[in-house]
Each structure stands twice: as C-alpha cells, then as structure tokens.
C-alpha cells in the first residue's frame with residue numbers, strides 16, 4: 001500500500017541569474033547533466049495529448065532530436081497519440097529526473113517532421129526494431145500475442161534484409177511556446193521558472209510559486 005515517504009530536496013537550486021536566457025539551452029544543460037548522471041533513460045519524457053472528445057492521455061516516448069526547431073520523437077501515426085494529435089496538435093511533454101530532483105514541462109504545437117528525416121531515422125534503427133514498428137498495429141486491439149508474432153514472422157519473410165519505412169510511422173516535432181523548469185528545494189519551497197515565447201521570438205522568464 002501507499003507509504004508516507006517524504007524526501008527533502010537538496011540537490012540544487014535554480015535562480016533567474018543562473019538560468020540560461022534561452023530555454024533550449026537550459027534544457028540541453030539539464031539533459032546533459034541527466035545523461036552524465038547515468039540516469040536510466042534520461043531521454044524518456046511523458047507526452048500528453050488531448051483527443052477530439054477532450055479527454056487527455058499520457059505515455060512515455062523518447063526524445064530523439066532537440067534544437068531550436070523543437071523536440072523530436074518517433075511513433076506510429078495511426079496510434080492513439082497519432083489520432084489525438086491529428087484532431088488536436090496541442091501537446092505537452094514532461095521530463096522527470098528523480099536523482100536531480102528536477103522536472104521540465106514543455107507545451108506547444110506538434111507537427112510531423114519532414115519525411116526525409118523519418119526515413120533517415122528509421123534506416124538507422126536495428127533490424128528488429130524496424131520489423132517491430134512496421135509489423136505492430138500500435139494501439140489497436142489484437143486477439144492475442146500470437147497475432148503479433150505471426151505478423152512479425154510475415155514481415156521478416158517479406159523483408160529479410162532492409163525494411164522500408166511504413167508511411168504511417170515517422171517523427172513528430174513539438175514546437176514549444178512554454179517551458180517550465182522545476183528544481184526541488186527543501187520544505188517544498190521549490191524553484192519554478194517559466195519561459196514564454198513572445199511575438200518577437202524572444203522569451204520572458206517568470207518565477208512561479210511552488
């Protein structure tokens with residue numbers, strides 16, 4: 001059952017003076033530190049989408065590209081997330097790095113990446129991952145695991161060496177307009193800095209109460 005576990009956060013601080021004025025650089029800084037800390041899956045981020053019916057849903061995806069154009073991840077365009085993004089391109093990403101007592105929330109619009117980038121990334125994946133993502137009808141109900149195994153065998157027979165990228169599998173790019181960097185502090189008095197994109201392309205930084 002739930003236990004009353006309480007941690008006091010003492011890893012670090014986040015001040016207006018230390019934060020990079022550019023949120024992409026601030027994210028790169030924290031991501032590099034998460035990687036150096038040998039966190040398990042530091043690139044894992046929770047993606048939340050909202051479908052046409054207004055119901056939100058979340059799942060973890062891996063960050064595969066980051067620059068001032070946005071944050072890139074790859075998935076099946078027919079999946080639940082794909083259908084929700086088709087109906088409503090607004091989404092939210094959340095990183096949580098427990099040993100560093102940090103989370104980052106990133107909001108923005110999502111668009112599909114250029115097909116060439118999806119081709120390049122798909123081609124760079126191991127054969128078994130290519131087969132898996134080509135064969136799996138992600139998010140659809142299947143009668144049992146054997147359905148998946150049969151499809152994998154069929155796809156392996158059809159594509160013994162190179163697997164073409166399925167048209168319904170590729171990248172998405174979330175173009176942020178808001179970032180919130182959260183650093184845990186003692187006694188729940190956490191540091192929260194929110195960056196908001198301005199019409200001129202610059203970013204404002206404001207502090208939020210914890």
Ligand SMILES: Cc1cc2nc3c(=O)[nH]c(=O)nc-3n(C[C@H](O)[C@H](O)[C@H](O)COP(=O)(O)O)c2cc1C
Nearest residue numbers: 041044059060061062074075076079080081082139
């Ligand atoms: C650590 C981790 C990384 C994952 N990375 C991805 C990913 O990059 N792309 C993806 O489509 N699914 C990824 N998944 C699986 C998703 O969480 C999810 O189950 C799947 O995309 C189907 O989601 P949907 O039905 O909401 O569309 C990952 C899961 C975990 C736990």
